Amino acid sequence: MPRQSKSLSALPSQTLAPLARLGERLRAHRFQREWTVAEASERLLCSPTTLRALEAGKPGTSIGLLAHALWLFGEIDTLDALAPAPSGLTAQRRVRRSASRPVAGTIAEDERDF
Template sequence: MSITTLPAPAQLALVRLGQRLRAHRVQRAWTLAEMAQRLMCSPTTVRALEAGKPGTSLGLMLHALWLFGEADSLDTVAPAPAALAANRRVRRQAGRAAPGVLTESERDF
């Protein structure tokens, strides 16, 4: 997947996240090789992560955030809806498909 195939806001968010990861690495005076060793990947993969390439693993991203003590920051990325957080059943409106689910009329095969 190329970064240019993402919507512009998503592309920018990935680039900014990569820049923040690089800033954390530089602040600790870790080289790319040292960071790669800690993440158990290649320096090329660390470069891709810091560049905000969308093809890098989410697991690797989380591992990098964990190394910097920032793994908990993901809780604010997509907080659970209030009803779900309150352990209540969330119902959708009758006749509407759940978000992200194709209806029969939308299928093209």
């Protein structure tokens, strides 16, 4: 029996229903394409048991597998709509870069000895 992490067992009940609905939508996409669990899991490079867990909305399934499934069903763009960043935070923000690390694609002073 696999170990369950403490974070998964502490999930609020409000998170389980949306995960179950997401799994139902993924199952609907599979049914629309008339793929069996075996066919879809082969395409997703996972076991049938893992695919069933994803379709059941089990919170322990990999987010990478979810992204792969969305891509397979032609819905990967919907992932961008998940939890958009607050507009006030992203509009005027600059990313700090370490002064010790050079910017990619630039030539350092000690390399200019030609």
